[in-house]
Amino acid sequence: MAFSLTSEQSAELEQIVARYPVKQAACIPLLHLCQRANGNWISDEVILFVAEQLNLSPSHVTGVVSFYSLLNEKPPGKHQVWVCRTLSCALRGSEAILKHCEKRLGIKSGETTSDGNVTLRTAECLASCGSAPMLQIDEKYHENLTVERLDTLLESLRSEPKGTP
Amino acid sequence: MLNRTDLIIKSQDRTDGQSISEYIAAGGYGAAEKAFSMPREAVVNEVKAAHIRGRGGAGFDCGIKWGFMPQPGARPHYLVVNADEGEPGTFKDRKIMEQNPHLLIEGCIIGCYAIGAHACYIYVRHELHLAKERLWTAIEQAKDKGYLGKHPFGKSYPVDIWVHTGAGAYICGEETALLNSLEGKRGEPRLKPPFPAQAGAFDCPTSVNNVETVAAVTLALRSGGDAFSRMSLLHEFNDGGVRLFGVSGHVKRPGIYEAAVGLTLRELIYDLGGGILDDRPMIGVIPGGSSCPILLPSEIVDVPGDRRFEPFNGKSVLDLPMGVDTFRSIGTMLGTCCAIVLSDAADPVLACRNLMQFYKHESCGQCTPCREGCGWLDRLLEKIVAGTATMNELNLASEVASNIAGNTICAFGDGAAGPMLAFVQKFRASFEDYIQSGGSKQTRRLAL
Ligand SMILES: Cc1cc2nc3c(=O)[nH]c(=O)nc-3n(C[C@H](O)[C@H](O)[C@H](O)COP(=O)(O)O)c2cc1C
Numbered sequence: 132m133a134f135s136l137t138s139e140q141s142a143e144l145e146q147i148v149a150r151y152p153v154k155q156a157a158c159i160p161l162l163h164l165c166q167r168a169n170g171n172w173i174s175d176e177v178i179l180f181v182a183e184q185l186n187l188s189p190s191h192v193t194g195v196v197s198f199y200s201l202l203n204e205k206p207p208g209k210h211q212v213w214v215c216r217t218l219s220c221a222l223r224g225s226e227a228i229l230k231h232c233e234k235r236l237g238i239k240s241g242e243t244t245s246d247g248n249v250t251l252r253t254a255e256c257l258a259s260c261g262s263a264p265m266l267q268i269d270e271k272y273h274e275n276l277t278v279e280r281l282d283t284l285l286e287s288l289r290s291e292p293k294g295t296p
Numbered sequence: 297m298l299n300r301t302d303l304i305i306k307s308q309d310r311t312d313g314q315s316i317s318e319y320i321a322a323g324g325y326g327a328a329e330k331a332f333s334m335p336r337e338a339v340v341n342e343v344k345a346a347h348i349r350g351r352g353g354a355g356f357d358c359g360i361k362w363g364f365m366p367q368p369g370a371r372p373h374y375l376v377v378n379a380d381e382g383e384p385g386t387f388k389d390r391k392i393m394e395q396n397p398h399l400l401i402e403g404c405i406i407g408c409y410a411i412g413a414h415a416c417y418i419y420v421r422h423e424l425h426l427a428k429e430r431l432w433t434a435i436e437q438a439k440d441k442g443y444l445g446k447h448p449f450g451k452s453y454p455v456d457i458w459v460h461t462g463a464g465a466y467i468c469g470e471e472t473a474l475l476n477s478l479e480g481k482r483g484e485p486r487l488k489p490p491f492p493a494q495a496g497a498f499d500c501p502t503s504v505n506n507v508e509t510v511a512a513v514t515l516a517l518r519s520g521g522d523a524f525s526r527m528s529l530l531h532e533f534n535d536g537g538v539r540l541f542g543v544s545g546h547v548k549r550p551g552i553y554e555a556a557v558g559l560t561l562r563e564l565i566y567d568l569g570g571g572i573l574d575d576r577p578m579i580g581v582i583p584g585g586s587s588c589p590i591l592l593p594s595e596i597v598d599v600p601g602d603r604r605f606e607p608f609n610g611k612s613v614l615d616l617p618m619g620v621d622t623f624r625s626i627g628t629m630l631g632t633c634c635a636i637v638l639s640d641a642a643d644p645v646l647a648c649r650n651l652m653q654f655y656k657h658e659s660c661g662q663c664t665p666c667r668e669g670c671g672w673l674d675r676l677l678e679k680i681v682a683g684t685a686t687m688n689e690l691n692l693a694s695e696v697a698s699n700i701a702g703n704t705i706c707a708f709g710d711g712a713a714g715p716m717l718a719f720v721q722k723f724r725a726s727f728e729d730y731i732q733s734g735g736s737k738q739t740r741r742l743a744l
């Protein structure tokens with residue numbers, strides 16, 4: 132099925148394009164917009180859509196998507212969890228945080244839970260080194276983590292799809 | 297000398313972000329208004345007098361960089377702010393954007409005027425959602441007040457500022473990779489020349505400046521360039537003003553602290569950072585982001601033939617004021633001025649491995665020595681840690697690293713090679729122990 136945007140999203144697209152002297156510069160912001168509208172991943176349909184909107188070749192857009200780690204070439208889980216693994220966090224226990232996530236979710240880093248709810252990954256330094264260890268869940272940082280707080284966080288991810296009052 | 301200030305971020309604990317009325321009440325946007333009443337060249341001269349050394353890592357003087365911009369002509373000029381903050385250990389620009397966004401926006405307005413630009417893009421790392429939100433809000437507020445848009449401060453010199461976002465790639469912090477990414481391409485660094493001042497964003501004259509550099513421009517215009525420079529203890533080194541110092545790793549109070557340029561590592565780690573966790577001994581400190589070679593506390597300053605170093609020669613490197621040129625003179629770099637501290641609980645071989653995994657993951661793959669070399673170093677370190685490497689392979693690791701340095705389009709290669717060489721040279725015994733005994737004598741951990 133061809134990919135399309137809602138009229139609200141199309142208005143946002145126009146705003147984005149208007150910021151730059153050349154259309155191509157809207158490529159990454161537009162990919163973000165479409166990714167959000169498409170369940171957090173870039174399908175072939177999205178690539179064709181972006182290429183057409185910005186007068187680019189689909190191969191250019193594919194090349195861009197493959198370069199950046201936050202443009203998903205496959206659908207991730209409903210929630211995305213990134214545990215920072217780089218030195219400042221490692222010095223404050225990120226390895227234990229990652230292991231705990233793996234144990235609790237029953238998956239390895241890079242995998243998605245079988246119910247499609249959570250994708251777990253490691254991240255490189257997220258500019259939060261003074262509040263290590265830390266992780267990012269969807270668009271939010273959780274800093275100065277302890278295993279207890281981590282349990283609460285992971286629990287909140289699990290109960291959410293059932294719907295909260 | 298410990299000389300704390302609160303000009304860049306008002307308070308370490310403040311997380312709400314300053315409102316525009318609060319910012320204006322404290323003199324905010326006065327510097328931009330002043331700049332708009334001056335000739336363009338006079339603004340650049342004020343910035344030159346401030347001796348703001350680039351806060352993004354390379355330490356190049358901001359005023360000199362702006363002086364390289366051609367006279368405004370037929371082609372538009374651009375100001376591009378580097379907010380891609382991704383250098384491991386670095387978390388200072390985020391603080392400015394989240395806690396004092398107007399200081400940056402005011403600097404962008406001044407910067408556009410100074411370099412003859414009418415458009416500024418702030419390239420923010422995608423993950424920093426709160427920072428982006430605060431910046432967009434600040435831009436809207438400044439527009440409402442008439443500081444931005446068609447007639448800033450009543451002058452017909454239009455200025456627009458936009459937030460642009462990346463999509464996860466450390467290399468996009470490198471200024472020419474950033475420009476490619478801004479243009480909607482893969483973030484691969486460009487060959488220089490041409491330099492951005494000749495052909496940058498959209499092939500037009502461009503200045504790329506770090507967030508903290510641009511924020512410092514506001515302060516320099518507010519106090520006067522020379523007065524700003526003299527706040528520094530390294531005014532003599534043309535390294536002016538105040539800046540943010542970060543400290544992370546095995547310290548009791550990790551965080552971002554603001555002080556006059558010229559703070560020492562000892563002050564940063566022991567006074568501001570509260571000392572080492574559990575009062576352990578420190579085995580090393582990476583002074584300014586992962587690309588800076590590690591220093592040992594036992595290293596001594598020895599820079600003959602320069603009178604400015606006389607007070608420090610013979611002292612520990614921990615007592616040398618932190619500056620761009622002072623740290624270059626002792627074989628490391630100041631980088632982003634965010635230190636990573638290792639206590640004796642940390643295994644230096646594992647620390648080295650952790651960083652090389654980063655470089656392997658982040659190499660953009662464009663240059664063969666970097667792409668192959670970083671992968672090779674990672675595999676050699678894996679073997680060393682597993683206790684299956686030979687002494688020859690340890691020497692090979694240094695050779696591979698030396699071969700990356702200087703053989704790549706951008707400074708990423710040097711950033712990976714320098715730390716590798718320093719770790720092997722300064723912690724040779726630990727590496728050899730892994731080879732001889734499979735690491736049996738090592739702590740084999742990084743966290744306490
Ligand atoms: C691999 C690499 C990554 C970099 N990452 C950043 C970064 O995240 N932020 C930044 O301001 N500068 C970064 N730089 C430095 C920029 O190339 C450039 O020197 C800087 O943005 C110029 O601004 P300044 O003069 O104000 O420091 C990086 C350089 C390299 C080689």
Ligand code: FES
Nearest residue numbers: 215220257259260
């Ligand atoms: S190392 Fe984890 S946020 Fe910087």
